[in-house]
Amino acid sequence: xxxxxxxxxxxxxxxxxxxxxxxxxxxxxxxxxxxxxxxxxxxxxxxxxxxxxxxxxxxxxxxxxxxxxxxxxxxxxxxxxxxxxxxxxxxxxxxxxxxxxxxxxxxxxxxxxxxxxxxxxxxxxxxxxxxxxxxxxxxxxxxxxxxxxxxxxxxxxxxxxxxxxxxxxxxxxxxxxxxxxxxxxxxxxxxxxxxxxxxxxxxxxxxxxxxxxxxxxxxxxxxxxxxxxxxxxxxxxxxxxxxxxxxxxxxxxxxxxxxxxxxxxxxxxxxxxxxxxxxxxxxxxxxxxxxxxxxxxxxxxxxxxxxxxxxxxxxxxxxxxxxxxxxxxxxxxxxxxxxxxxxxxxxxxxxxxxxxxxxxxxxxxxxxxxxxxxxxxxxxxxxxxxxxxxxxxxxxxxxxxxxxxxxxxxxxxxxxx
Numbered sequence: 457x458x459x460x461x462x463x464x465x466x467x468x469x470x471x472x473x474x475x476x477x478x479x480x481x482x483x484x485x486x487x488x489x490x491x492x493x494x495x496x497x498x499x500x501x502x503x504x505x506x507x508x509x510x511x512x513x514x515x516x517x518x519x520x521x522x523x524x525x526x527x528x529x530x531x532x533x534x535x536x537x538x539x540x541x542x543x544x545x546x547x548x549x550x551x552x553x554x555x556x557x558x559x560x561x562x563x564x565x566x567x568x569x570x571x572x573x574x575x576x577x578x579x580x581x582x583x584x585x586x587x588x589x590x591x592x593x594x595x596x597x598x599x600x601x602x603x604x605x606x607x608x609x610x611x612x613x614x615x616x617x618x619x620x621x622x623x624x625x626x627x628x629x630x631x632x633x634x635x636x637x638x639x640x641x642x643x644x645x646x647x648x649x650x651x652x653x654x655x656x657x658x659x660x661x662x663x664x665x666x667x668x669x670x671x672x673x674x675x676x677x678x679x680x681x682x683x684x685x686x687x688x689x690x691x692x693x694x695x696x697x698x699x700x701x702x703x704x705x706x707x708x709x710x711x712x713x714x715x716x717x718x719x720x721x722x723x724x725x726x727x728x729x730x731x732x733x734x735x736x737x738x739x740x741x742x743x744x745x746x747x748x749x750x751x752x753x754x755x756x757x758x759x760x761x762x763x764x765x766x767x768x769x770x771x772x773x774x775x776x777x778x779x780x781x782x783x784x785x786x787x788x789x790x791x792x793x794x795x796x797x798x799x800x801x802x803x804x805x806x807x808x809x810x811x812x813x814x815x816x817x818x819x820x821x822x823x824x825x826x827x828x829x830x831x832x833x834x835x836x837x838x839x840x841x842x843x844x845x846x847x848x849x850x851x852x853x854x855x856x857x858x859x860x861x862x863x864x865x866x867x868x869x870x871x872x873x
Contacts, residue, residue, distance in 0.1 A: 463608060465503075465566060466611040467502045467568050467606045468606065472495075475494070476491075476542060486543060487543045488581075489547055489578050490529045491547070493518075493519075494523060496515075496572070499616060500617070502606060503568045504571065508592055511591070511593070518586060522582065529582055549578055557570040565606065567604045569597065613682045613725075614682055614728065615685070623691055624691055630661050633654070633658045637651045637658060641773040642771050642774040648872060652780075652866040652867055656780055656867055663784075664693050664696070664703070665691040666691070667746045667749075668742065668745075669688070670744055670745030671739070674734075674741040680726075681728070682728065683722060716786075717788060717791060735803060736803070736808075739800045739802075739804045743789055746785055753781060754782065772862055773866055775859050776862035776864075778859070778863070780864055782853070783850065783863070786850060796827065797817045797821035798821040
């Protein structure tokens with residue numbers, strides 16, 4: 457492409473490509489300013505749409521009105537510049553004004569908001585008339601205070617189209633499996649804890665997805681749009697890094713060791729995060745997701761204790777499974793908040809450390825899980841202190857610790873054969 461686009465953000469570049477694609481799909485001869493505005497409908501929370509919605513413009517209604525009048529979009533003369541031969545003169549005028557808008561604002565990156573403001577260079581066009589009719593004042597758009605999260609350059613991984621928060625069919629399948637096995641445990645279809653085993657594993661996968669979703673959604677709004685492209689916002693646990701190290705190994709720990717360890721991880725494009733303090737929020741968001749899941753489990757126990765306290769004792773398979781799942785959440789939360797490299801506890805404090813300390817600690821990240829194994833799985837005073845602390849924490853919640861023991865025995869159903 458021409459050097460004109462070197463400073464365009466990834467999302468602004470998407471608008472340019474999509475506008476030409478829309479032209480070709482419709483069998484039209486030239487890109488018009490209206491194509492630029494229509495192409496923005498692909499994007500989710502880009503700089504332009506955020507600014508419009510901040511000033512009360514319903515972007516969906518705007519697009520409906522724009523596309524409804526597509527047959528009346530006036531064409532014009534094609535530009536005589538070879539590099540832009542598919543553009544109308546009006547579309548080229550928008551690009552020129554877009555560059556000027558970025559210059560006036562002393563912005564090195566040209567975002568979709570600059571492109572939106574560039575449309576006002578072609579007064580009288582349907583796109584501009586609609587913007588003015590919906591009170592999209594250019595001065596107000598320029599004054600929009602929120603910083604853009606669009607990245608400069610041709611980075612397709614940062615372009616978000618469609619709904620990045622659409623739930624994954626895999627997550628919905630795991631949720632359905634959890635409900636099904638939970639019902640089977642409640643009904644005690646079989647005497648062994650086979651369904652408790654499956655229920656707890658499904659619940660653990662759901663909690664893992666919620667934890668990583670917490671990291672991803674904060675990273676998304678902090679500037680890293682690539683988490684949407686990677687599928688991190690769909691609650692699909694298979695999207696979180698390595699399926700063996702991130703999912704299978706932690707599940708093996710709860711099966712063999714009876715302890716919940718942090719599982720999957722999301723890869724953050726650190727260059728997209730503009731404020732270092734944001735890394736603290738990103739790291740803390742995962743444990744907050746785990747804590748929210750933990751409180752949900754506790755709320756179920758509290759609700760039943762208030763309205764039907766006899767139910768858990770009549771259906772011990774289900775409530776033992778819920779108790780054990782709660783227990784795994786607590787152990788995972790406590791371990792994950794340790795200030796060790798590779799864990800969220802370290803990520804929370806890392807932005808406040810000196811560069812040399814950060815580098816030294818990061819070099820030891822591969823040893824963190826070995827240290828955890830030694831401290832918590834071997835017979836050490838630290839292990840005894842850890843387990844006492846876990847049950848003291850559980851005592852703050854409306855959960856009979858006996859259900860944890862029942863759940864653990866049922867979970868290891870193979871030991872009864």
